[in-house]
Amino acid sequence: MEKNFEGLLQDFQELVHKIKYYNEALAVIFWDLRTGAPKKGVPGRAKVIGMLSTEAFRLSTSQEMGDYLSYFEQKDNFSKLDPIYRAIIEECRKEYDRSKKIPEAMYKEYVILTSEAESVWEEAKNTDNFSMFSPYLEKIVDFNIKFIDLWGFKDNKYDTLLDYYEPGMTVEKLDRIFEQLRERIVPLVQKIKDSSYKPDDSMFFRNCYDTARQEEFSLMILDKMGYSFDAGRLDVSEHPFTIGMTPGDVRITTHYYPDNFSSALFSSIHEGGHALYEQNINIELEDTPLGTGTSMGIHESQSRFWENIIGRSYNFWSCYYEDLKKIFPEEFKSVSLEDFYKAINKVEPSLIRVEADEVTYNLHIMIRYEIEKALINKEVKVADLPRIWKEKMKEYLGIEPKNDKEGVLQDVHWAGGSFGYFPSYTLGNIYSAQIYHTLRKQFSNFDELIKKGELTKLKDWLGENIHRHGKLLTPAEILKSVTGEEINSGYLIDYLESKYKEIYNARLSIIAFVSGTAWKPPPTY
């Protein structure tokens, strides 16, 4: 190479930016397709997506990229890089190796397989026909095992998949974390199930919630959270999502149902949590692979912190329930704040993960984690999954699906080949409770802040301590710097037990009501 260090660094930066710009264009197109692109334009647009993705992939696995990586990985050169560019080199290397180690023909075959599998899965689910989908799932599992052999692994093959979504996470750690969680969540769920008290949430399912007014309230709450509408927008799509193009353009979507009040509101807050992360990443990382969340788990911690810990807290609604009643005066006329609070926190073992409450949700994840781990390590057969699924549901949640449609066939993840992704959801819950614990120490007046609706103070703190780092720090580094600890599921369990014992302490609650004593909010943990 003729150019010197500075010249090569500049060229490398240009290459990195170019890859980012392809991905940004793809993000705009993706958003457009999900929020209102005319349906007749969709088939044509797929070709554009194909071309742009191919170009971005080509650049990140190019000879040129390989040469830059080798050059900047040389000790002398690496030491001259600033911390940002060191991390970029490491990130690009990861992506480069991951892609280069799979023969192109094999990867193409896999892409076609998963694309077909997603269609087959959809039909299999609709017709409750697992045997239709199982040959595809077998092949997808086999491919993933082959990929792991090519990528390499240390202790457990599944570690390699975990690491992709949650860098540094291993089966050894996760087994321990989930074990601790299960030990206390299963009994908690059982107690709630046995409780004679059942919150009444039927008011949410009357067909009366005007969608324009739902939108008005979602917009208000997002604004209070500190979501910037100068750097984002809220739209409607079939399934809610967040997409970050740059910190200056992070869009969220939701879906309003006239006969389901809470769905759009909590998905807006959830996506708002994701979006605050992306909006507040250091602008210096904007055009690089570090300009996004550090892992799926940390990302999910942000969305779940806002959705559950803040958005389903008594203090939050003691601030905003009056605003909600102004927008839906008739609808909530006869619903007290207390009843509203309990209704949004109703816990009930149910079959479908995406509809589960914050307590039972984690058990749904564990079932999937255990199955994935066993599949990748060839300890179970695909054909046995329906049976295994039912057994685990019975064991953890005390209920079992009558069919596979509401069982093993409910999620799209496996059809798309996303093994290793599911644990992120529960990791997010665990992280969020740890962050919550830290925040309560940081803000001695935490309860007052929430009651007064001073949510942007939280946003600013999260921005400063988590968001701005983007992918510059690993999930474990972020967690350690924020909480001073490693991952610890104890905080999540403490939070859940404390909150739900109060809500489901039916006897106390009923006595209080009968004796005329005002219901008191739960002690804030």
Added chain:
Amino acid sequence: MEKNFEGLLQDFQELVHKIKYYNEALAVIFWDLRTGAPKKGVPGRAKVIGMLSTEAFRLSTSQEMGDYLSYFEQKDNFSKLDPIYRAIIEECRKEYDRSKKIPEAMYKEYVILTSEAESVWEEAKNTDNFSMFSPYLEKIVDFNIKFIDLWGFKDNKYDTLLDYYEPGMTVEKLDRIFEQLRERIVPLVQKIKDSSYKPDDSMFFRNCYDTARQEEFSLMILDKMGYSFDAGRLDVSEHPFTIGMTPGDVRITTHYYPDNFSSALFSSIHEGGHALYEQNINIELEDTPLGTGTSMGIHESQSRFWENIIGRSYNFWSCYYEDLKKIFPEEFKSVSLEDFYKAINKVEPSLIRVEADEVTYNLHIMIRYEIEKALINKEVKVADLPRIWKEKMKEYLGIEPKNDKEGVLQDVHWAGGSFGYFPSYTLGNIYSAQIYHTLRKQFSNFDELIKKGELTKLKDWLGENIHRHGKLLTPAEILKSVTGEEINSGYLIDYLESKYKEIYNARLSIIAFVSGTAWKPPPTY
């Protein structure tokens, strides 16, 4: 080259498609920026646009492209191509030569100059300071003259610029066409000016037109025209525009003003006319440079046909005025169909082109055409433009601007270097009247069709005879095949004279009113 004809053709097709996909991605991003991209995302997005445009430009001027063109232009090879690929080769050659003949450094300088000039123009216009803008305009004119010298020209330097927007058009032809038009339009405008009758359109400017209801009516009319909402959508932007990504995705925008009823409605119909063109191009041309309108003039003929000839006709409103009154019952309670019809057809010499009516509009264009032609042929100096502008306004329209803001500085076109573009607008008017004349012969029950609102019959005919060809036929070929004639401004003049003599025949109109005889619609020409 080792590959055979078929192999090379396939590679060339892939290259052509790839360029198209870049442009399609750019179109989505452009639309998004104009319709609601968060403002903080805009600076970042500019970099994405820069990268994608550069890639598309690089491909269309690549060595690879040059080699394919030389190969397929060889007589034996060319004769083996189907008519579509022959036209594609010619189109790519045009683009290739146009770009390759300009030295890269010179072109870059020009891009920077025009980009600066657009900002300077904006300030110059706002502060009414022509001398601030004139040094830029001088340089832009000089660049265009240099470009023409590099591109080559036959009779008149300005021909080369005209040909870019309207293939085949020349100064010789245009001088004759415009001369004929001016001879009859100037006296027509004078007569209208002298008429004691002035339609009252003040009802359009009351601040009472709810924008949601304006949208409802625009959507209804677009639907009646046959605009497919499965292949498009109507949004809001600062300035109305149409953008065609593929025939399956052609989007339009408008801008609603509560205190200007007719602006959004007629711009929706105008853009709808453009959109019908793009939606109905043969799907075989989709991913090629032929998948768009054949010229700016033919495109404008479609928008103006729908906006003026149909949308401002008495028959159209005798069909839809009742629907409008249902949406705006209070607003149009005391406005008769006749008064409404006359109000939307008010003619009045005015200073600003974009606000001009269909009669005076053409005079605004002629002034610009004459100035551009003289500039490119170095017959006038930039410094003299304010004076020349005022003289021509006085001569053609009988009024003159008090300042340059409402005169020579009003349009952005010259700052952006778009010389040769303006004539398209009047060519569109001329073509539209010729097409109208043909349609009246094709449909013996034309008036009945419009009165009954059977607009899709027109849409289908235009689709079959004009739209589907895309850029496969030249503007002259299209016009000939549709009307059997060359361009002929006589039809436009006949249409205008007939329509406006009736409207402005004030004496007759007043007498009819006084004597209680019902007002009659003008004879449809």
